[in-house]
Amino acid sequence: xxxxxxxxxxxxxxxxxxxxxxxxxxxxxxxxxxxxxxxxxxxxxxxxxxxxxxxxxxxxxxxxxxxxxxxxxxxxxxxxxxxxxxxxxxxxxxxxxxxxxxxxxxxxxxxxxxxxxxxxxxxxxxxxxxxxxxxxxxxxxxxxxxxxxxxxxxxxxxxxxxxxxxxxxxxxxxxxxxxxxxxxxxxxxxxxxxxxxxxxxxxxxxxxxxxxxxxxxxxxxxxxxxxxxxxxxxxxxxxxxxxxxxxxxxxxxxxxxxxxxxxxxxxxxxxxxxxxxxxxxxxxxxxxxxxxxxxxxxxxxxxxxx
Amino acid sequence: xxxxxxxxxxxxxxxxxxxxxxxxxxxxxxxxxxxxxxxxxxxxxxxxxxxxxxxxxxxxxxxxxxxxxxxxxxxxxxxxxxxxxxxxxxxxxxxxxxxxxxxxxxxxxxxxxxxxxxxxxxxxxxxxxxxxxxxxxxxxxxxxxxxxxxxxxxxxxxxxxxxxxxxxxxxxxxxxxxxxxxxxxxxxxxxxxxxxxxxxxxxxxxxxxxxxxxxxxxxxxxxxxxxxxxxxxxxxxxxxxxxxxxxxxxxxxxxxxxxxxxxxxxxxxxxxxxxxxxxxxxxxxxxxxxxxx
Numbered sequence: 001x002x003x004x005x006x007x008x009x010x011x012x013x014x015x016x017x018x019x020x021x022x023x024x025x026x027x028x029x030x031x032x033x034x035x036x037x038x039x040x041x042x043x044x045x046x047x048x049x050x051x052x053x054x055x056x057x058x059x060x061x062x063x064x065x066x067x068x069x070x071x072x073x074x075x076x077x078x079x080x081x082x083x084x085x086x087x088x089x090x091x092x093x094x095x096x097x098x099x100x101x102x103x104x105x106x107x108x109x110x111x112x113x114x115x116x117x118x119x120x121x122x123x124x125x126x127x128x129x130x131x132x133x134x135x136x137x138x139x140x141x142x143x144x145x146x147x148x149x150x151x152x153x154x155x156x157x158x159x160x161x162x163x164x165x166x167x168x169x170x171x172x173x174x175x176x177x178x179x180x181x182x183x184x185x186x187x188x189x190x191x192x193x194x195x196x197x198x199x200x201x202x203x204x205x206x207x208x209x210x211x212x213x214x215x216x217x218x219x220x221x222x223x224x225x226x227x228x229x230x231x232x233x234x235x236x237x238x239x240x241x242x243x244x245x246x247x248x249x250x251x252x253x254x255x256x257x258x259x260x261x262x263x264x265x266x267x268x269x270x271x272x273x274x275x276x277x278x279x280x281x282x283x284x285x286x287x288x289x290x291x292x293x294x295x296x297x298x299x300x301x302x303x304x305x306x
Numbered sequence: 307x308x309x310x311x312x313x314x315x316x317x318x319x320x321x322x323x324x325x326x327x328x329x330x331x332x333x334x335x336x337x338x339x340x341x342x343x344x345x346x347x348x349x350x351x352x353x354x355x356x357x358x359x360x361x362x363x364x365x366x367x368x369x370x371x372x373x374x375x376x377x378x379x380x381x382x383x384x385x386x387x388x389x390x391x392x393x394x395x396x397x398x399x400x401x402x403x404x405x406x407x408x409x410x411x412x413x414x415x416x417x418x419x420x421x422x423x424x425x426x427x428x429x430x431x432x433x434x435x436x437x438x439x440x441x442x443x444x445x446x447x448x449x450x451x452x453x454x455x456x457x458x459x460x461x462x463x464x465x466x467x468x469x470x471x472x473x474x475x476x477x478x479x480x481x482x483x484x485x486x487x488x489x490x491x492x493x494x495x496x497x498x499x500x501x502x503x504x505x506x507x508x509x510x511x512x513x514x515x516x517x518x519x520x521x522x523x524x525x526x527x528x529x530x531x532x533x534x535x536x537x538x539x540x541x542x543x544x545x546x547x548x549x550x551x552x553x554x555x556x557x558x559x560x561x562x563x564x565x566x567x568x569x570x571x572x573x574x575x576x577x578x579x580x581x582x583x584x585x586x587x588x589x590x591x592x593x594x595x596x597x598x599x
Contacts, residue, residue: 296553297355299362299530 002174005201008235013156016195019187019223028218031259045289048253050084051271053111055279056091066095070102072304077286086282087271088141093134100138111141115166118209120145124162131169143176143206148183156196163200176204176242181220182212190220194227204240215245221256225263244277250288253281279306318347318515319498321360322508328352335489338402346491349516351524357512358530361454361481364509369451369479377426380477383504384419390500394465397492401464414566415469421571422477429576444587449580451479452557453532456525458518460537464490470565471535474575476510484513491515526550533557533579
């Protein structure tokens with residue numbers, strides 16, 4: 001399902017709500033203190049596994065490595081039968097073809113970063129070609145980056161138009177818009193960028209590229225979730241959320257799920273509306289799942305290398 | 307005006323930090339006279355888990371350090387221990403030792419570190435070998451550190467039991483999680499302060515106080531622990547140790563020695579936590595009659 005925002009009246013983005021940083025921090029601290037009981041934790045871990053976009057975005061990626069990742073996406077840990085598959089595999093455009101072939105018929109989606117990821121410092125024509133190439137190779141989802149430089153200089157229209165044009169180029173593919181919150185400096189900016197992205201037609205908003213620190217902090221994710229909630233209230237359009245980068249253990253993943261549930265509600269608790277962009281999270285979640293099954297703390301030696 | 311004495315909080319030692327136990331629990335061991343030794347952290351299974359994570363993280367760096375440098379660091383532990391001798395003697399006496407025994411225990415502990423410091427850059431020559439083979443290869447066998455070791459120390463001793471087990475383990479490039487003596491825990495934590503100021507990298511030695519009986523299960527079943535070292539007399543512990551270690555084939559070493567005796571230390575306590583790796587290397591006789599060059 002793709003979002004259509006073409007007939008929505010646009011607000012003045014310079015008037016996006018201001019964020020109370022201290023308030024957000026207090027709120028986030030509460031989400032981290034919820035007591036999660038054993039059975040809930042079991043379900044939560046499986047849910048988290050099913051929401052992962054298994055990611056490899058490195059200069060040294062090869063078709064061999066991507067194939068191996070695609071295999072892992074479908075067979076996360078065959079020793080324990082009945083585990084869910086991950087949601088998607090996230091790769092560079094040049095690796096989309098390999099991934100599509102390797103994942104054919106599995107139900108695991110192929111996401112491709114594009115628009116001169118991770119900096120986005122290229123002319124629009126290049127970004128469009130990048131996107132169209134990924135789509136033509138068969139990507140189900142496109143993860144674009146916004147132009148942070150333009151955003152920080154106040155050229156909101158430029159950022160908006162760029163997203164809208166890329167959205168068109170996506171065709172049937174769902175569009176995730178990466179804000180790269182680590183470069184946006186303030187939570188006010190995060191909120192504004194979220195609003196721009198959603199009104200311009202984002203199907204998902206995503207925190208980070210994973211190349212810049214800090215990445216998906218709970219504070220940032222919280223602000224973005226609230227933006228999604230407000231957007232839903234105003235327009236009736238549902239937008240997905242993808243925190244990416246820095247979520248490397250199960251505890252953090254569960255905290256995030258608690259937050260999604262409390263800010264947006266349980267309708268967002270599926271991989272159609274919520275994703276984790278991560279490479280090492282899957283193994284930690286697996287280790288925790290095995291721990292809950294066997295009662296024994298696990299070692300990474302017995303899990304696949306990611 | 308009489309000054310109010312400032313008492314030390316005996317906290318646990320994980321990853322180079324002194325946290326309170328995650329569980330927030332304490333126990334108050336007593337000495338023979340019935341005096342309260344201190345309020346000591348009663349660690350939980352989660353502290354065990356955290357300690358194993360810290361030990362695993364430290365393993366790569368510690369095992370790859372130059373053997374000579376490991377020796378220097380062990381020697382440094384002895385130096386710092388020497389400087390804090392009086393504090394250890396005082397604690398030992400408070401926990402029930404006689405003055406002369408306390409002095410001896412601390413002296414032997416210091417000497418033990420010196421002893422193993424000397425072995426650091428020598429054991430691999432003794433335990434390793436160049437093996438005769440029937441082809442033009444060198445064939446080496448060399449010892450390598452086993453990994454993360456769980457240490458369950460002697461209940462009856464506060465310092466020497468711990469030192470005697472830990473020194474050979476870290477001399478060999480392993481990292482460890484130590485369950486200190488439950489009834490005499492004071493020296494273990496003071497020893498952690500010595501480690502912390504002796505250039506020992508964070509996480510190489512982690513020390514937990516509390517009920518050994520409670521912690522033995524999560525420690526011995528932990529899949530990321532590669533070996534166990536036990537010194538004590540409990541047959542129940544021994545049984546449990548062997549049974550749960552079978553889960554991931556941990557190396558198990560059980561000692562019953564009188565650690566205070568100065569000759570209860572040897573190379574083979576280092577060897578107990580080493581794996582022997584054998585490698586082949588072709589002999590290239592450059593310019594020789596069989597050479598390709």
